[in-house]
Amino acid sequence: MFLQRSAFAAARRAAISPVVKRSFTSSFVRRDAAPTPSGAVDKKIKNFSEIKGEDDLIGPGAEPGTIPTDLEQAVGLERLEILGKMQGVDVFDMRPLDASRRGTLDNPIMVKSFGDEQYAGCTGYPADSHVTIWLTVSRERPIERCPECGGVYKMEYVGPEDDPHSHDHGHDHHGFEEPKTFVDFVKPEYR
Template identity: 70%
Template sequence: MFLQRSAIAVARRAAVAPVVRRSFATSIVRFDAVPSNTSTKVKGLSEIKTSADLLGPGAKPGTVPTDVEQSTGLERLEIMGKMEGVDVFDMRPLDASRLGTMADPIRVRSAGEEQYVGCTGSPADSHVVNWLGMSRERPIERCPECGSVYKMEYVGPQDDGHGHGHDHHGYEEPKTFADFVKPEYR
């Protein structure tokens, strides 16, 4: 009986499986590129003055571009900085060796209007991450768990770039619980 079952199973597999398996083929395509006379010299970080300088030269025809050749904008600025050993976006972790106080807060540099900080307590990892939001109008925040104080230092451009101040077409920031806390308790 065992032999009958195994013979039937083999017959089923043989009927389903193709006799000739498909093979993969490769071919070589020759690409005669016209040599370009354009210069592909990569600018250094000190040579970047405007946003037009943050466009990559692109790859030569028929080649695959590298990150340096194809990157643009902020990604290109970061790559150029890394090539010269400069941390453009200052990605070092914040000082977690001490507890920030109102007299001596932990300073956070920001080039934007808002900055979010993840507090893990003092000593580090003593509580779960609490995300604190700071802005130019409200630069100081205190962690509700450990009481550590953070202060945003704005290092970006002084004007907003489109001709008016912080009015933003009548938009008013929504009220939060922090609006009802005395400033000395923040």
């Protein structure tokens, strides 16, 4: 009984005046922007038409003490895409493929690519008549046919001709050979 009273009394005293007093204050530090030297990086944001090389794709960054916007902190291809969108240019041509017809061997649906390989998702004709089937077209095998609907897709390479990563320029992929599939045994005229 004595133990219960002492525990109750201790709890009552703790509720009135806690043993450890904590201060719940916050501090605020303000940095004033230092004046930039005359030889510092140019903070002007370039237009899409002013981009000439990789060095132009580095953003100016944000002023000290502020949170950067996407345009201020973006670099590389992301920056190129944002600058293009600001001027109405779709840099990566993100429009859907032509779904108004089914591709045939004589008139395939063209898939533009800047690289050696591109993935195309076929949903059939008319559109959404089957689940999306992902096809791989490449520079070595530019024509692919959908196994569900028979639609034909052909890759059109639009990248640089002197691409050092191209298979045509002897870039070694560490001895990797693409596995053989049923398509390797079909006559080329049926592809």
